[in-house]
Each structure stands twice: as C-alpha cells, then as structure tokens.
Amino acid sequence: MAKRDQKLKDIYDDFLDFLMRKLLQYEDTQMVASTMIAQALRLYKSTLTEQEYKDMMRVVIKTSKTIKPFVIKTLH
Numbered sequence: 001m002a003k004r005d006q007k008l009k010d011i012y013d014d015f016l017d018f019l020m021r022k023l024l025q026y027e028d029t030q031m032v033a034s035t036m037i038a039q040a041l042r043l044y045k046s047t048l049t050e051q052e053y054k055d056m057m058r059v060v061i062k063t064s065k066t067i068k069p070f071v072i073k074t075l076h
Helices: 003-026 029-047 049-065
Strands: none
Touching: 003 029, 029 049
16 A cells, blocks of 8 residues: 555544444434534635635535545444
8 A cells, every 4th residue: 555545544443433422422423423514624625725616615516425424333
C-alpha cells in the first residue's frame, strides 16, 4: 500500500473510532453527524477557494447516491 493510501486509511480509522465513541457517549446519531459535517465544511471553507469549495460540494452531491450506510450488528 502506498504511503499516502496508508495515511488516508489511518485517518479514516481514527475518525471512525472517534465517531463510534461519540455515538456511544451521546446516543444521538443526527447530533453527532450534523456536528461532524459542519466541522468538515468549515475546514473546507477555510482551506479552499470559493470556486474549489463549490466544485467540491457539487462532487459531494453528485456522489451522494453511492454512500452506503453502516452495517450495524447486534448481539443477542
């Protein structure tokens, strides 16, 4: 695996762990999700030009149909 790919996987895994801890802590998926997306959009707004931000948002909307939900397994 390329170094950049490994770094991306590590960041993804770290954030997934953080997300799961927050879901257990607050037990409100919409509150956690809306907070995370708001923070991510602020980060993009802070680092991209206005045109880059608009382009990125178009890509997000265009590809939103391909996003898959988490598979939640329960133990009985």
